[in-house]
Amino acid sequence: MILKVEHISKSFNGLSVLKDVSFELSEGTITSLFGENGSGKTTLFHIIAGFLKPTSGNVYFQDENLHHKSADEIDELGIGRTWQTPRIFKNLSVQDNLLLATKDHPGERVLNYLLKPGIIWREETNRKERAEKVCDEIGLARKLQKTAGALSYGQQKLLSIGMLLMNDAELLLLDEPFAGVNAKMVDAISELLLQLKERGKTVLLVEHNRSKATEISYKVLHLVKGRIQEQEGITP
Amino acid sequence: MYAQLLFNTLVSGLLLALVAVGFSLIFNTTKVFHLAHGALYVAGAYAWLQFRELLSGTGAIIGSLIIIGILAILIEKLVYQPLAKKKSGQAITLISSIGVYLFMINLIALLYGNETQFVNPGLGSSFSLATITIVPIQLVQLITAVLLIGGIMLLTKTKWFLKVKAMISEETVASVLGVNTNAIRLWMMALGSMLAGIAAILQLFDTGMDPHRGMTITLSAAVAVIIGGQGSIKGTVLAALLIALLQTITEWFVSAQWKEGLTFLLLIAVILWRTEGIVSFKMRVEEK
Numbered sequence: 001m002i003l004k005v006e007h008i009s010k011s012f013n014g015l016s017v018l019k020d021v022s023f024e025l026s027e028g029t030i031t032s033l034f035g036e037n038g039s040g041k042t043t044l045f046h047i048i049a050g051f052l053k054p055t056s057g058n059v060y061f062q063d064e065n066l067h068h069k070s071a072d073e074i075d076e077l078g079i080g081r082t083w084q085t086p087r088i089f090k091n092l093s094v095q096d097n098l099l100l101a102t103k104d105h106p107g108e109r110v111l112n113y114l115l116k117p118g119i120i121w122r123e124e125t126n127r128k129e130r131a132e133k134v135c136d137e138i139g140l141a142r143k144l145q146k147t148a149g150a151l152s153y154g155q156q157k158l159l160s161i162g163m164l165l166m167n168d169a170e171l172l173l174l175d176e177p178f179a180g181v182n183a184k185m186v187d188a189i190s191e192l193l194l195q196l197k198e199r200g201k202t203v204l205l206v207e208h209n210r211s212k213a214t215e216i217s218y219k220v221l222h223l224v225k226g227r228i229q230e231q232e233g234i235t236p
Numbered sequence: 237m238y239a240q241l242l243f244n245t246l247v248s249g250l251l252l253a254l255v256a257v258g259f260s261l262i263f264n265t266t267k268v269f270h271l272a273h274g275a276l277y278v279a280g281a282y283a284w285l286q287f288r289e290l291l292s293g294t295g296a297i298i299g300s301l302i303i304i305g306i307l308a309i310l311i312e313k314l315v316y317q318p319l320a321k322k323k324s325g326q327a328i329t330l331i332s333s334i335g336v337y338l339f340m341i342n343l344i345a346l347l348y349g350n351e352t353q354f355v356n357p358g359l360g361s362s363f364s365l366a367t368i369t370i371v372p373i374q375l376v377q378l379i380t381a382v383l384l385i386g387g388i389m390l391l392t393k394t395k396w397f398l399k400v401k402a403m404i405s406e407e408t409v410a411s412v413l414g415v416n417t418n419a420i421r422l423w424m425m426a427l428g429s430m431l432a433g434i435a436a437i438l439q440l441f442d443t444g445m446d447p448h449r450g451m452t453i454t455l456s457a458a459v460a461v462i463i464g465g466q467g468s469i470k471g472t473v474l475a476a477l478l479i480a481l482l483q484t485i486t487e488w489f490v491s492a493q494w495k496e497g498l499t500f501l502l503l504i505a506v507i508l509w510r511t512e513g514i515v516s517f518k519m520r521v522e523e524k
Binding site: 071072075087088089090091092096099100101103105106107108109110113120124 | 391394395396398399401402404405406408409410412413414467
């Protein structure tokens with residue numbers, strides 16, 4: 001199991017949003033999380049990604065308890081998340097967005113440009129090649145140098161998934177990847193998710209487009225008034 | 237005559253560009269309309285005047301830049317950062333910045349007086365190049381400004397500055413990706429203010445300095461940043477040169493009193509023509 005959510009409860013000022021939520025995700029699967037507005041889906045995402053701490057319960061990623069980890073540390077471990085509205089750097093190019101998602105570049109220390117120019121050049125070349133590859137995977141191959149703000153809404157969603165891939169995320173938490181995009185783009189995104197699954201990535205997605213999400217999911221979870229009801233799906 | 241006017245414009249434009257690039261680095265990262273930049277500009281020149289009593293020429297410049305850097309960091313730590321943490325609006329930070337400006341300028345006037353301070357740089361007499369008469373300090377101003385602006389342009393190509401650009405674009409996303417936005421704010425405050433400090437020292441060697449010169453040049457710099465567009469260093473430098481040209485033409489053919497007024501008319505004209513400024517990014521209409 002790549003992710004284990006055990007007895008998670010969360011209250012805000014006495015209002016109980018999540019009640020004893022438990023489930024597990026197997027490696028290389030897609031799971032959909034459905035629920036009405038206010039059922040606690042986003043709160044659950046926030047807890048897994050470390051933006052919120054649960055009132056009780058634990059989350060384990062590859063058997064490591066995430067309780068004392070910050071959002072940044074959880075990101076480093078390999079859990080990446082996207083947001084309902086794509087959170088990208090709209091003034092920067094697609095390539096720069098992808099490069100920013102990678103960590104520990106020697107060029108982050110300006111002095112290294114004088115001390116280790118060769119290392120920086122090699123690292124930069126490798127990362128740019130990788131950005132190109134990821135761009136190809138997410139179907140934005142010809143948009144590499146385009147300003148991210150000039151992309152369509154659906155393409156911006158693809159870019160935010162690409163940023164998770166650049167960061168080598170093993171578990172992708174996707175918040176409504178199909179929302180607000182046209183049918184063609186829904187197909188492109190679901191095709192990408194299936195390809196990622198084939199490559200061993202695990203995806204948990206929150207979605208309102210139930211038919212498309214169910215179609216590609218191995219498992220479907222229903223969150224009703226803060227409690228989870230699990231349903232097995234069909235592996236596509 | 238025109239060649240001479242153009243040369244003078246180039247030098248004064250590049251000096252304005254130094255102040256404007258500094259203002260741009262600070263404004264775009266902190267989102268503070270940092271009018272106290274004018275006080276740090278003046279403080280740069282007065283710090284040099286103080287240090288030259290103790291140190292050599294270069295030592296005095298380094299000493300005054302360190303002081304400017306420290307003052308900028310103090311302003312950020314004691315005023316801007318606490319206001320940002322409280323999520324104060326831009327109007328409040330602007331008023332606070334004016335407050336800091338007034339405090340510092342009054343303090344400088346109290347300590348050194350209101351009269352203009354002149355310094356002879358001791359660089360020898362002027363010389364002619366074709367029809368242009370060049371004063372040696374102009375050459376120093378020109379070379380220093382070109383080197384510094386070039387240096388900043390190179391800095392913007394580094395991986396470190398990519399993080400600054402990310403912060404300028406979307407601060408929250410940048411911090412989620414582990415960008416230390418507080419550290420970047422401090423670096424930009426220090427670096428931007430030092431650029432203003434150097435411009436002030438160079439100006440001191442030429443036309444002298446008094447405590448009240450900071451506001452005029454800061455307002456012109458702010459206009460250059462807005463006209464330049466969306467945090468573009470290149471755009472800011474171009475706009476500064478354009479403003480300097482307009483100010484020279486106004487001074488020469490109309491009256492020096494109209495200099496600032498026409499600068500703001502230029503701002504209005506450019507904003508009406510291109511809201512996003514001279515240099516802008518291609519965006520979808522709904523993203524603008």
